[in-house]
Amino acid sequence: MSKRMVVGEEKTVAFSNIICFLDDKNFVQYCENSNDGIPGIWSEYTGKHITDFLDIDLTLASGYAGWQGKVLKFVQSKNLMGNGTILFITACSDHSAIYEKAMDNIAEGIQIYDRNGYLLFCNKGTESIEKMDRTKIIGKHLLDIYGLDPDYSTVLTAIKNKAPVVNRCDNFKNKYGKVITTMNSGYPLFIDDQLIGALGLVQDNSTLETYWTRANVFEKYLSEREPGGNRAKRKNYYTFKYYTFTDLIGDNANFVEAVNLARNIALQDCAVLIYGETGTGKELFAQSIHSASKRKYKEFVAINCAAIPESLIEGILFGTEKGTFTGSSDRMGLFEQAEGGTLFLDEINSMALHVQSKLLRVLQEKRFRRVGGLKDIECNVRILSSTNEEPLSCIENNQLRRDLYYRINTVTVNIPPLRQRPDDIELLTNYFIKNLSYRYSKKVTSVADSVIDKFKEYAWPGNVRELLHVLEYAFNIMEGQCIDLHCLPKYFKAQQSQKTAMSTPAACNPILQHRTLEELMAEYEQKVVTQVLKDFNYNVSKTAKVLGIKRQSLQYRLKKYNVKLTK
Numbered sequence: 001m002s003k004r005m006v007v008g009e010e011k012t013v014a015f016s017n018i019i020c021f022l023d024d025k026n027f028v029q030y031c032e033n034s035n036d037g038i039p040g041i042w043s044e045y046t047g048k049h050i051t052d053f054l055d056i057d058l059t060l061a062s063g064y065a066g067w068q069g070k071v072l073k074f075v076q077s078k079n080l081m082g083n084g085t086i087l088f089i090t091a092c093s094d095h096s097a098i099y100e101k102a103m104d105n106i107a108e109g110i111q112i113y114d115r116n117g118y119l120l121f122c123n124k125g126t127e128s129i130e131k132m133d134r135t136k137i138i139g140k141h142l143l144d145i146y147g148l149d150p151d152y153s154t155v156l157t158a159i160k161n162k163a164p165v166v167n168r169c170d171n172f173k174n175k176y177g178k179v180i181t182t183m184n185s186g187y188p189l190f191i192d193d194q195l196i197g198a199l200g201l202v203q204d205n206s207t208l209e210t211y212w213t214r215a216n217v218f219e220k221y222l223s224e225r226e227p228g229g230n231r232a233k234r235k236n237y238y239t240f241k242y243y244t245f246t247d248l249i250g251d252n253a254n255f256v257e258a259v260n261l262a263r264n265i266a267l268q269d270c271a272v273l274i275y276g277e278t279g280t281g282k283e284l285f286a287q288s289i290h291s292a293s294k295r296k297y298k299e300f301v302a303i304n305c306a307a308i309p310e311s312l313i314e315g316i317l318f319g320t321e322k323g324t325f326t327g328s329s330d331r332m333g334l335f336e337q338a339e340g341g342t343l344f345l346d347e348i349n350s351m352a353l354h355v356q357s358k359l360l361r362v363l364q365e366k367r368f369r370r371v372g373g374l375k376d377i378e379c380n381v382r383i384l385s386s387t388n389e390e391p392l393s394c395i396e397n398n399q400l401r402r403d404l405y406y407r408i409n410t411v412t413v414n415i416p417p418l419r420q421r422p423d424d425i426e427l428l429t430n431y432f433i434k435n436l437s438y439r440y441s442k443k444v445t446s447v448a449d450s451v452i453d454k455f456k457e458y459a460w461p462g463n464v465r466e467l468l469h470v471l472e473y474a475f476n477i478m479e480g481q482c483i484d485l486h487c488l489p490k491y492f493k494a495q496q497s498q499k500t501a502m503s504t505p506a507a508c509n510p511i512l513q514h515r516t517l518e519e520l521m522a523e524y525e526q527k528v529v530t531q532v533l534k535d536f537n538y539n540v541s542k543t544a545k546v547l548g549i550k551r552q553s554l555q556y557r558l559k560k561y562n563v564k565l566t567k
Helices: 096-103 124-130 142-146 154-161 205-225 229-233 253-268 282-291 310-318 353-365 391-396 402-408 422-440 449-457 463-477 490-501 505-512 517-535 540-547 551-560
Strands: 002-007 010-015 018-022 028-033 062-067 070-078 085-091 109-114 119-122 165-173 179-191 194-203 272-275 300-304 342-346 382-387 411-414
Touching: 062 194, 109 124, 109 154, 124 179, 124 194, 124 205, 142 154, 154 165, 154 179, 154 194, 165 422, 253 272, 253 282, 253 411, 272 282, 272 402, 282 300, 282 342, 282 382, 300 310, 310 353, 353 402, 391 402, 422 449, 422 463, 463 540, 490 517, 517 540, 517 551, 540 551
Parallel strands: 272 382, 272 411, 300 342, 342 382
Antiparallel strands: 002 010, 018 028, 018 085, 062 070, 070 085, 109 119, 109 194, 165 179, 179 194
16 A cells, blocks of 8 residues: 655655554554555554554654564654644565574574563574473563573663673573573664664573584684694684683682782793692683683693592593403593693592603603504693692602602692681672572572671681582572571581580690591591581482582592481
């Protein structure tokens, strides 16, 4: 239907699908449609307020409006023949079917919402990542689909602030109760400076791995075409996988000194030994050194020497040749995987001495052989190591070869335990709460002063990792928005009482009487393991996670202390 519109003194020829006559209060007096481009009987809207069925901003002379999931264009004019205004509405050119088919071929989740947060479209990638049927969620509001707090919704934040929200990690439940972990970005959508909706981009681990694989293939292709030269100038996807020095949280003077030392030697390509108790963040330091080094565009490979059986560690480090033993195959080891990059040997003091001797030879000669192999393999790997016990004590106790110690100990970084960083307790607590709020989709606003006081009194044998798990425990059981003493684990509160009872020097004598420090620590460890096991209904996996140890390590302690898995 062709209509001539008069807007002020400007005459414009337009093809309008809908003409709506509105009174002074914007109620529809009369509606006429051509059924061409915008299906529906608009005459049924007579007598209704225009905003009851049309998402429109009437303060604009022209712009875009939303109707039943469609984007319409409108021009508003005064009714020169009577009161009120006239709306000339036309359908935007529609190639949506083509666009939707194209977006279904993208692995990344793509979601389009209107400016009120209602889902207009999502692709197959969204279905795959979030395990939902899109036919059952299109048209619903975002909060009805996910049950999120509005403050933690990437898309709603982008709409509210009219600004992009990029790479926010979320942990949420879909409508079927399944927990989904994704990296999301939200972008507000504008047409002629008018906000019409938002775009949500969703990635999970599988899509990120796909991108990393593609980047690696492309990097290899470029490297083969341009050997040397510009290769070092190009960024590699490994850069984005690891922690950096900005992730090391703390203002304590000793901690800051350790961070500055690690930062200063990152570029030197020398061997570094990191000493710190369990849970102090040794691998975070190692990854940060790698991320600031000349090898940051290559792989960072880590191995916990304490978690690998003695019979397997040699093959894991150096690889194996087919036929070496029954079932063996040609398999590269960690040295080959880390070629050009960094190899982190965590708790190297737990490595068997005969393997330490072979490792020493590799570090000296810069070459090795696979287990059962006859061919020398050149290696260019930076070695970072760590111990959870004082290095010289490890040497005296025959846990660490003295010659290997001098080879891996060009520089030693000492990470102070959390009990020596009481001034960082509140800072770390607030940092973890912010991250856990996103992960658990909970809005935690505060921590009781009494909790902070208890935290500062506690000895923290598990260090920063234990602090994180105590807070994670609180998130799992708390009901309000404030973490108080009732939210803390039972073992933690029990240890507080014990610490208070032992606070005076006079109390120490009867406790130490006829018992060594090793016996006292073993007793303490047994109590902690037993109590946490009870708290989690004798679930070994959950108990190991809360304690920050491997399941196998927990099984070892249960056997050592003869703890029965019975309720």
